Amino acid sequence: MKRPVQALSIVLGPDDQHRTSEAYPELSAVRRCFPDGEQLITLPDAEQLAGRHVLIVHTTAPPQDERFVSLLQLIDVVRGAGAASVACFAPYLCYQRQDRRNRPGEPISMRVVAAALDAAGADQLYTLDAHAPLRAARIPVTDLSAAPAFAAHVRKLDLRPDVVVSPDKGGSSRAAALARLLGVSMIALKKNKEPDGRTWYGQLPVELLNRRCLIVDDLCSSGSTLIPLCAALAEVGSTCTAVCVTHLLTERAALLHQLPEGTRLLSTDSCGDASAPIGVLPLALEAWRPAGGEPPAELTGQGKAMAPHGI
Structure with a gap:
């Protein structure tokens, strides 16, 4: 023994x-x-x-x-x-x-x-x-x-999203885990990339029209995915209540400046940021x-x- x-x-x-x-x-x-x-x-x-x-x-x-x-x-x-x-x-x-x-x-x-x-x-x-x-x-x-920690923080802030959104199919399991903890639905989108690296989104599913969305992603190094995704959601009348990023490799203030006003940026201290909320x-x-x-x-x-x- x-x-x-x-x-x-x-x-x-x-x-x-x-x-x-x-x-x-x-x-x-x-x-x-x-x-x-x-x-x-x-x-x-x-x-x-x-x-x-x-x-x-x-x-x-x-x-x-x-x-x-x-x-x-x-x-x-x-x-x-x-x-x-x-x-x-x-x-x-x-x-x-x-x-x-x-x-x-x-x-x-x-x-x-x-x-x-x-x-x-x-x-x-x-x-x-x-x-x-x-x-x-x-x-x-x-x-x-990181889903349990994100879920606890979302509840603490009383954000109450209607749906959790994954920027691409590859993040489906990560988004689904957070959605289960929050008791809401999850949608994984198709992300389109140009040869120069530019990301864009086509027509979004009708389930995302006029919803309160919470985006979850594993990593953000420049905002090249999150910024066009938030813009696409805004075009269909949806609001982005929060963006949850496990590994934030870009400067927080600069990213927030390019996201819709009022968006909460939740990240962990995985990259050494002592000021991160989680x-x-x-x-x-x-x-x-x-x-x-x-x-x-x-x-x-x-x-x-x-x-x-x-x-």
């Missing part, structure tokens, strides 16, 4: 120190950059991790290459300190949209990322609303959903099951640490 895991610690990456668990011992990593541009991640008091099960919390949002190397170094530090197991929570995992070869001569970068995490010494990986399944990973990968660390803590043992009572969803930040 396996013993319950009791010796748990959290290690916060150098760009993730706005997060706090309020339940487990935390160590914070430090990044040092040399004149030649190389970085060195250090972890003061790393010896405290010997024999403990560790969850590294580290986003790899832009600048992706720098932060991904930081994560690899941090895994090596924790493994070298003698941790019993090393799990990584990368709320935004870089290169997740490069999950296939679109033409000869291209890499499957997502596979390279998975191999590097395994080689560095990670035992488990937790992601959040990943763009695609992390195929060919040697370590267990758990993709968490913190994602509680989602990881609730899901974390350390390798080689049973979760303690603290990991069953009880207690203060389980309440999403800002809700």
Whole structure:
């Protein structure tokens, strides 16, 4: 019979120190950059991790290459300190949209990322609303959903949408999960793209006429999808009560300026934005099951640490 895991610690990456668990011992990593541009991640008091099960919390949002190397170094530090197991929570995992070869001569970068995490010494990986399944990973990968946190925040703000809208068919399951939690219908649209990257929407379904809509998407890097979608909804008399984006990679104020007046922009802190209304660390803590043992009572969803930040 396996013993319950009791010796748990959290290690916060150098760009993730706005997060706090309020339940487990935390160590914070430090990044040092040399004149030649190389970085060195250090972890003061790393010896405290010997024999403990560790969850590294580290986003790899832009600048992706720098932060991904930081994560690899941090895994090596924790493994070298003698941790019993090393799990990584990368709320935004870089290169997740490069999950296939679109033409000869291209890499499957997502596979390279998975191999590097395994080689560095990670035992488990937790992601959040990943763009695609992390195929060919040697370590267990758990993709968490931000839908419960979004649903709680939508209720708190009393937004009362009539329908949840996915900008494309690929986001159907994500939108459906949020719609179920809110008790409303869901519609996934067909997104059209020009060769130059411009996005546009044709005639919208009649079910969207004069409705209160909530748009949900996994990622926004420029607004090139959300802006034309909101415009198309406005043309049929619908209002966009809120836009829920898990990974907001563009500047919040600039995006809001281009969305219809009064639209609420709800996003998580997956990319390191401490001002984001929804913190994602509680989602990881609730899901974390350390390798080689049973979760303690603290990991069953009880207690203060389980309440999403800002809700």
